[in-house]
Amino acid sequence: MNTVIVEQDTVYRNLLSTNLTEQGIVVVSEDIPVTEISCLYRKYFPNLFVLGIGNNFQQSIESIEYLMYEYPFAKIIVTANEIEDYHVKEIIRVGIKGLVLKSSGFDSLLHAIRTVDNGFNFFDPFVTNIVIQEFFKLRTLDDFTTSKRKVREPRNILTKRECEILENLVLGSNNKKIAESLTISEKTVQNHLSNIFVKLKVNDRTQAVILAIKEGWVAI
Incomplete structure (x- = not known):
């Protein structure tokens, strides 16, 4: 390279x-x-x-x-x-x-x-919230509904712990904050993230967050 x-x-x-x-x-x-x-x-x-x-x-x-x-x-x-x-x-x-x-x-x-x-x-993970804001602006411009939707966790795809980590991603938390919030190690967080990316067929945190919001898997 x-x-x-x-x-x-x-x-x-x-x-x-x-x-x-x-x-x-x-x-x-x-x-x-x-x-x-x-x-x-x-x-x-x-x-x-x-x-x-x-x-x-x-x-x-x-x-x-x-x-x-x-x-x-x-x-x-x-x-x-x-x-x-x-x-x-x-x-x-x-x-x-x-x-x-x-x-x-x-x-x-x-x-x-x-x-x-x-x-x-x-x-960088710190831009996640900014990307989310832009995503919602695009939804509005494309005339998507902005009414409240019932959150439906992707339990058929992710485990309960992976759903919790996905919710933390949407909040813009880095690995350290997620680990502290769920009382687990940063290494465990990273392992879960790797599994989430594979299961959701995405390549990074931002793509995972956008998919979660689009599918109504998290409340925001």
């Missing part, structure tokens, strides 16, 4: 390069202005583009949007120290495949890279 990293934070960039190389990923690390990413993409045509979003978010989005216009199949993951709701919506709008907070750690980014490389999207 050939990955290009564009990151102005030297320490973070070097850390990513070292860790990804140790995972057998071919890395090209660059410190360039975000406005030059299209030229860089044409130079390497990487499997993945990991782009650090700096203080000038709008400039970054415009540069990515231009790149996506030229190369609509480009796989881009953005990383950020912090991000606002509006930023998430813009990131989804322009077709970025992944969003990872730097505070989430290397394992989260590595998981994002592998997920996106396999053709799927990956977004």
